[in-house]
Amino acid sequence: MPSATATAKPKHPLDTFFAPDSIALIGASRDHEKIPGRLLAFLRKNEFPGKIYPINPNYGDIDGLKCYRSISEVGQPIDLAIIIIPARGVLGALEQCAAAGVKNAVIISSGFAEEGGDSAAMQDAIVALAKKTGMRISGPNAEGFYSDVQRVAATFSPTVDVKPGVPKLVATSRRIGIVAQSGGIGFAISHRAKALGIALSYVVSAGNEADLGAGEFLDYMVQNSSTDVILLFIEGIRDVDKFLAAARRAAEIGKPVIVTKVGRSGAGERAAASHTASMAGWSAAYDAVFAKYGFIISNDLDEAVTIAAVLTTNPLPKGDRVAVLTVSGGAGIWGADTVSMQGLQVPELSEQIQAGIRGLIPSYGAARNPIDVTAQGVNTGGLQKSIELLDTSDEVDAILVVLSMSSETRMPFKQAELKPVIDAQNKPIVFYSYTLPSAFARKELAASGVVVLSGLTHVGVAMRQSLQRARFKLAPSDTVASIPFDIAAHLQSAKLSEADSKSLLRAAGIVLPDEMLVTEREALDGAISRIGFPLVMKIQSRDIPHKSEVGGVRVNITTKGDAFSTYQALLDNARKHRPDAAIQGVLVGPMAKKGVEIIVGTLQDATFGPMIMVGLGGITTELFRDVIYRPAPVSATEASAMLAELKAAPLLNGFRGAAKTDILALSHLISQVSALAAGARDRIAEIELNPVLVHPEAQGVTIVDALVVPKK
Known part of the structure; x- marks a missing residue:
């Protein structure tokens, strides 16, 4: 079977990387116990449809394939070279690949920048070669990639091994793509997803990112029609501009991205000249970027996979009302508690709906919500009919089905009845088993498009995250304007006082007291x-x-x-x-009139540049740390959305009878400060206005104190 690139012109520069027609394996081996041997075995076991060219001067053939002494002897077009030889030989092999016209390479070999010294210099040479030749290179120190769509197992991960006679469990028509800066974790995510029946498109390990980085791989997943949900596992972003462009594109087209960011526990290296800087966590800027583009943050592997399962099997909910349907009263209450603790509603159903459900279940069942159809209700079809009734009701926005799926012989549903309801995609219907689900149950329900989940807390989080995803709106991009005044005249000193800082802010058009x-x-x-x-x-x-x-x-x-x-x-x-x-x-x-104390600040992040922060202000600001960050600049509309996320937001909206504050004026101020920080990113390290007093509606704001920290 030819790959996608054989019949269609590539639509993305990485099409020939992920869907190659031909692969050269440099360092191929007959020994399947060693990584080079496993690479070749996995390519063949997964039935790669293209040409495979083993390269090793020590063999004449490997497993029935002709083996070449060097890549120059192949004499055929090669889309992808997989390199697994000692580090010292990698650069020479890449030069031979470039001379032979190879389009892409994956370097599995380790011993480069991760070791430092001369090894880092070898990686620098790889970077230079990629720039010079245009060959795209993944790695070094990568675990390769896997394409389920084109059957390319360009990795030594045992998770892609094929066991004869063991059928694949596939419950979803939608696929997930995985980009990981740790090959082991990336393939661990795919391994757990496959065990639940979630279909895969691609899994890619970024390695040291000498050339291709997580941002470019994300871009591929965003534009790829075979990928419906993306999971990211990242330590830090190197190709920032490409990452941000891909993130915006994902938000624009509505493709969900679930991200796990590790390295959150390291101590920050910022000088804490202001509250703004001292309150910024190690990952504050990452979280700000994720929030801006609607990424779903998950810090647990099973939770991330559960969220992916819910997103690939269900539409997004239209609201927060959940019907909990169960065969066990206690389990139903537990399910109701779980979703309630996630901020979702479990409303009592109308008498009309309750009457309809009572007609389907035994008299000792419960119809109010949570709904207990009882074990007898399963046998009589009451469970299935209750799902059908709730699926078409406008009283709930999602259904959580809580039941036991441990049986190896019996099913509570008939595929002919359940599958049409799932296919209709009217609202999310999530299935949780409080017993460990059997392989039989998973397989039978997969045929109806259902993934059986077994972690209730993760299910609750996934349902909340689905709702938040449904409510997400991408803020319009705000252009960075040039600074309309001579900023250098205000930055003559290495340190500025409050008076100096306010003079600069006035020149920037920000209103301050006389x-x-x-x-x-x-x-x-x-x-x-x-x-x-x-x-x-x-x-x-x-x-x-x-x-x-x-x-x-x-x-x-x-x-x-x-x-x-x-x-x-x-x-x-x-x-x-x-x-x-x-x-x-x-x-x-x-003396300023009384108002709600807010802090508005900016800082420079080493990865993403200027950040704007807003939070509960005053002398206790570091105590409560009620702050929200976004990449600067932000519009007044985006600033208003930031304010709505604060725990202190009720103080701005008239808490306990107080007057509603001038949120419009505060939002405008935040936008102005963010524009100054973005426009003067090469001159200003930090800005802090603390406190800003927010007065009642139409009465504006007062900047009480201000500090501008010049960039060293």
Whole structure:
């Protein structure tokens, strides 16, 4: 059978990688106990439909295939070379591949950048060769890839071995694709998915990513029509621009991406000049990017596979109302508790629906929700008919079926009755077995398009994540505007005071209170006349970032005498606590009206660049850490969505009778600050506005304190 590329012009640069017509195996072996031998055996066991060319000068033939001394002797077009030879010989083999016109290569061999030193230099040479020749290279230190669609087992993973006479379990028509920066975990995900009957498209191990990276592999899965749901296992993204472009495309076309990000426990290396930076977790920027593009985050392998199972067998729900249908009262209550704890609703059904269900089940059953059809209800067909009734009801948005599937001989459903309901895809119908499901049950239900799940908590998470996915809307992209002022004039010093920072922000068009920097006592009268009482007075020094710690802040000053005495006290306190600090003066401003305290900040992430953060502000901001991050810039609409995600969101929306706040003004401010951070990414490391007081609707916001940290 010819591969897809034999009959159609490639639509993606990696079509010849994932669907090659011909493969050369450099380092092939007759020994199936060794990796090179396993590679060849797995290619043949999986019935690769194209040409295979073993390359090894030590053999004349391997398993009935002619073996070539070098790739130059083949004399035929080769789409893919799989290289498994000692590291020192890899670069030479790649050069021979390039000379022979090989389009793609997978380097299984290890001993490169992961070892450092000269080995890292060898990988650098591979990078240079890829750029020079245009040959696409995966690895080194990769576990290869597997294509179920084109039957390409270009890996030594035992998970792709074919056992004669053992039929494949396939319950889903939709397929999952897997991109992993750990080959072992990538194939572990596929192994568990196959055990449940979830169909696969591709599994690829990225290895050291000398050339091809996770972002480009993600891009392939996004555009690939055989892949319906994508699972990512990542440690860090190297091809950032390609990754972000692929993530946006997935969001635009509605293709779900489930991601597991590891390496979350490492200590961050950012200098914590601001609350914004000190609160940023090691993976805050990754989570911000995932949230922006609607990725589903899962930190558990079985949970991720369960989410994939729900997404590949069901439509997305239209709402949060779940009917729990069971044959065991206790199990049904447990199921109802589980989905409720995930924030889903288990509503009591209308009398009309209850009456319909009561007509299908014994008198000792329960019809309110959870619905207990009892074991007798299974035998009489009440379970199946209840599913059919709920599937067409507008009172619930999803059905959770909780039952025992341990029998090796009996089934609670008939395929002729269940399959049409599943095929109709009216709403999600999720099946959970509280006993370990038998192979018989899995096989029988797979014929109806059902995956049997056995982890109730994971099922609850998957149903919640499906709802969140259904509600996700991609925010419109916000272009980065040029900075409309001479920012360099505001960044003459390595450190900025509050007065310096506010001067820069005003120049950027951000509205701040009318304030004056008083540098000598005689100018205080003019400041009082201009601003009026009550006043706030704060010491200003580029050497004192935390003014309150040196007694450098006084509020609610109501008389001229108090203002003059405060001026002197602030200077005295600063000299006492920080005698070496260079004092700029005292910042005099109006007392702000009361409002909800919010923090707005930015930081620079080493991978994704500028990030905007918003959260519950004030002096307790680091205590509660109620913050949301997004890549900058964001629109006011996206900023408003960030605010809605805060646990403190009710405080902005009129909590316990308080006035609803000016969310529009706050959203506009967040958007402005994010645009400044993005536009000045080469000049500004951090911005922090804390607190920002959010006043009642139509009364705006007040930036009380501000800090801008120049980039070193």
